[in-house]
Amino acid sequence: MIAMRKIVALSSFLSLAAIVFGLNIYGNFTLNSTNTTDLIGASSTVRLWQSPSASLSYIFDFQMVRNGLATPFYAYITFDHYWYINGSYFDYSSPNLSVDLGRMDFVEGPGNYYHLFLDDNAGPFNGISVEATVNKFFTFKQDMILLNDINPRSLYWREFVFHPTSKLSIAYEEAILFMRFFDPWYAVIPLPYAAIEVLRETPSPWAQNTSLNDNAFAGFWTNYNFSDTTRIYSELLIDDFDMNMFFPGRFQNPNKLAWLIGGQTNIGQLQLIGEFAGATAYTFESTTGEPDYSYLAYPSWNNIDQNMIGYKYGENNAAVKVGLNYPVSLGDLSSGILSFTYTNVHLGVRTPLVPWHGTSEPQGTYWLNDPVIETMNKFCLSAQMNFGNLIVEPALSYDNIQNVNLQSGVNGNLFSFSLTIDQKW
Numbered sequence: 001m002i003a004m005r006k007i008v009a010l011s012s013f014l015s016l017a018a019i020v021f022g023l024n025i026y027g028n029f030t031l032n033s034t035n036t037t038d039l040i041g042a043s044s045t046v047r048l049w050q051s052p053s054a055s056l057s058y059i060f061d062f063q064m065v066r067n068g069l070a071t072p073f074y075a076y077i078t079f080d081h082y083w084y085i086n087g088s089y090f091d092y093s094s095p096n097l098s099v100d101l102g103r104m105d106f107v108e109g110p111g112n113y114y115h116l117f118l119d120d121n122a123g124p125f126n127g128i129s130v131e132a133t134v135n136k137f138f139t140f141k142q143d144m145i146l147l148n149d150i151n152p153r154s155l156y157w158r159e160f161v162f163h164p165t166s167k168l169s170i171a172y173e174e175a176i177l178f179m180r181f182f183d184p185w186y187a188v189i190p191l192p193y194a195a196i197e198v199l200r201e202t203p204s205p206w207a208q209n210t211s212l213n214d215n216a217f218a219g220f221w222t223n224y225n226f227s228d229t230t231r232i233y234s235e236l237l238i239d240d241f242d243m244n245m246f247f248p249g250r251f252q253n254p255n256k257l258a259w260l261i262g263g264q265t266n267i268g269q270l271q272l273i274g275e276f277a278g279a280t281a282y283t284f285e286s287t288t289g290e291p292d293y294s295y296l297a298y299p300s301w302n303n304i305d306q307n308m309i310g311y312k313y314g315e316n317n318a319a320v321k322v323g324l325n326y327p328v329s330l331g332d333l334s335s336g337i338l339s340f341t342y343t344n345v346h347l348g349v350r351t352p353l354v355p356w357h358g359t360s361e362p363q364g365t366y367w368l369n370d371p372v373i374e375t376m377n378k379f380c381l382s383a384q385m386n387f388g389n390l391i392v393e394p395a396l397s398y399d400n401i402q403n404v405n406l407q408s409g410v411n412g413n414l415f416s417f418s419l420t421i422d423q424k425w
Helices: 002-020 184-188 193-201
Strands: 024-032 036-050 055-066 082-093 097-104 125-135 138-148 153-162 168-178 215-225 231-240 256-267 270-279 317-329 335-347 374-387 390-402 411-424
Touching (some): 184 193, 193 215
Antiparallel strands (some): 082 097, 097 125, 138 153, 231 256, 256 270, 335 374
16 A cells, blocks of 8 residues: 555656656666666756856656666565666756756767766766866866765866867866865866876875875877768877886886777768777776776676776777668658667776786786687667657667687677667656
């Protein structure tokens, strides 16, 4: 009886919210060769205040999910679904300033498919994102993310973007991972994070802790727009770089780098996107044996592809992804997009929680030179069909994997089908 009352109350609330605010109710069902997952969610944007040049909104996305990642309370009532807050944040927007505060996805970088510093592989986090446009030549953005608030663990990311011309953008970006709730040094001082870390660790009267051991990353990205539909872009992440690569003569530490090169264009109505990404061995790893300093969202969960804060595949890999998007129409009945993607990934040894793959620090730079390489080829065909306020998205994919988990001669095939339905009111 109590459960029924809760269902009735929830249904009444959703109906009222749909009338007052405008609500999206959506569901997803995914069936593949290993497991079945599904979810139902509700999302909306509630306009709290608006002027001719600015607005304040509350954006939420709440879900009931079944994917085996969590043990639900009252599973016999919820049919093994658990409650999940996929998004809940405030958004202030104006021509020169935007501020987001709350729980949300942080995705940064020029790529369509791959992002080196921040991606949504591991789901949303609590934090704040601020972007300011000083003038047409310069933009600044900073994300301050609290990864864990029980045992404090934070990540700050920021970029300084220069626009020499209307078509070209060049950015310096960096990230710092540390074990504290908040750090004013990294939050407000516009010097490179690595320089701030070195200053604070230097034995001196102002040193607060000479063994902070914060984990800093630096990098760059560029983007050039030939037109509204055609652009090329690149991104580089530097975890560690040894100048002895150019000036040999003593021990050469491994260069730990990740990269992205991509572009997109239109051929008639067909949109073509291509990207090449990868990372050398040991990139993103903790080199001290402390799991908290690895570039994983949840250090106790060694699922790399779903747990990386940034680049999805982590260290020691190469990935190529090509996508085709074509608009389709069924007359007055519907319109939408038909999409096809092909992904090729090569993976070597990846141990984000074990420094140097369990050995001592090697000399030189390593990349996919392992005895066995895992190779994945993935084909995905999907569509997005719009029937007025109803959106239907079916997707069918096939994965062929050779040398599964770096076991020579062990191959696997994975079929997957998903269906997403989104109804807007």
